[in-house]
Amino acid sequence: MIGLKSVVARAPGKINVSLEVGPPREDGYHSVATIYLAVSLFEDVRASERMDSEFTISLHPDSAPFADPETFPLGKDNLVVRAADELRRYTGVTMGADLEVTKRVPIAGGMGGGSADAAAALVACNALWDCGLNREELAVVGAKLGADIPFALFGGAAVGLGIGDQVSPMLLRRSTYWVLVPASYGLSTPEVYRTLDKLRADQDVEAPHEVDIDTVQALVTADVNALGLNLRNDMEQAAIHLAPEIDTVIGTGERLGAVRGIVSGSGPTIAFLAESKTHAEQLRTLINEELDVDALVVSGPANGAAVVNHHAVFRGN
Template identity: 50%
Template sequence: MRAAGPRAVRVKAPGKINVSLRVGPPREDGYHSVASVYLAVSLYEEITATATDDGAITVTVDGQGSLNLPMEEIPLDASNLAARAAAQLAELSEKSTGVHLNITKRVPIAGGMGGGSADAAAALLACDALWNSGFSRDELAKIAIDLGADVPFALIGGTAVGVGVGEQLTPAISKTPLHWVLVPSAFGLSTPEVYRTLDDLRLAGGEQPPEIPEIDPQILSAMRSGDAHTLADLLHNDLQAAALELAPELKDVLAAGREAGALAGIVSGSGPTVAFLAESEDHAATLDALLAAAGLTTELVHGPAHGARVVSDYIA
């Protein structure tokens, strides 16, 4: 009879699109106040957490899906965000063990879609289940705040408004699916560099944004009703100008989407991933085919998608 192997837990967590992102000026702590509408989409990171006896936290990464992901850019040491999440939970759990985290990447790396944050959220949920820590989803979300502003949302999923630096979340109603075509880039953009570039552009242009940015309530109304045409006129990202300054080729991507008939296009978060909104699932498929024929790498997604979720719990 074969001896039982170590216990393993597999979790997936979603990437996100910032349907609206308003950014205030730099604060004294170096961060920026934001007001964001997050939409979780059906492109998931996946983590398998396997218990080990050596007490160490180790990480491996592989890629899957149609996106060409630069895997070599992902750290495999203690600085990896998933490893940091596991280490943070281990300090709080009475039953922690060593753990090996295998990350299957699907969300564009450094692409403005919160892939690293999804990894951290998945690691928190996987290790909580692996160690029978017993933390509630709300308790894990509080732990997640220290790991990054987008991590709590990856746990919760769906649609939410984020304020503060994005970590103060209020769930929003959005049940009707919205369909998107993503166009990732072969390169990433540094989020801090994008914010610095935004500050420089504002200074050069004499722009003075409000200290506390706010969300246009019409956006939430359009998402609640699933009205893609109305939403298309309301998409907004204060970071887009900075992303285009750092990566001017994104202007050609946005133009290609308009040419192909997208309702609207927007740089997601700090970029460089571009998200194109379609009026329906069929329209998204047509748009996807046209953009692919133009030589662009594409991915069809819809949202809102669920937050981090245990997929399986088994003996390896």
């Protein structure tokens, strides 16, 4: 038997407390001004040493409630493999890795689950290969693959500008509590952006350059009433256009006592702001009974990507 090192890293999903979206740019992206909030729903990636330079990717059995093993992409195009490969090119490492993903964040749900996977892969492989990169350097690598990856590395709360990759951390004084209602389907982020552009075709939309200061202040102080009044997501109208039932779910949650409901990112996951942890637990029960769903209680801010376990694994010769 051969002893090889294995490293597990964990990264958080996120919600966008505020998301302003500009018109399409010449490079195909959209300028945004957003407030990211990492929440206590995490993706895990285990990276194990190989004796060659190949990559493999697999889905942990515990992912079954959150990801369908039959449809989850397990090829070289998976963001986990691409992140590991990009780190290898950046550092000059020649080793490969076996990569195992444990999914908990809804797929195509607007919560940055893929970005969390990539961030966890970067942290895990950085430790596995002894690359020695710090979080800022890993963010440079991650930004080549996706605008949300740098935030998943840092976690907490942050203002995101540019295409979301210009991340400025925020220091929050208290946590806020949310009830997440995942959908049984996903929405393609590019399709939601295209729909938004079509819906705003006759409007004069300017590129955002800053976030709303009242929203920042409400989140910093955890003033849930003020925060509820200031939640904003420009993507919401497009998500509802593609999946009209989203509007019904938001209305139901607010009727049952949520401070406010909002589409998370490009959707279709819905985040309901609660007054407290106790209120969130009560709200989850009511929503589950009314809508026959498996809602989740989360809090934010949550920590960014980090190693949570490392040990030797043993394989046959």
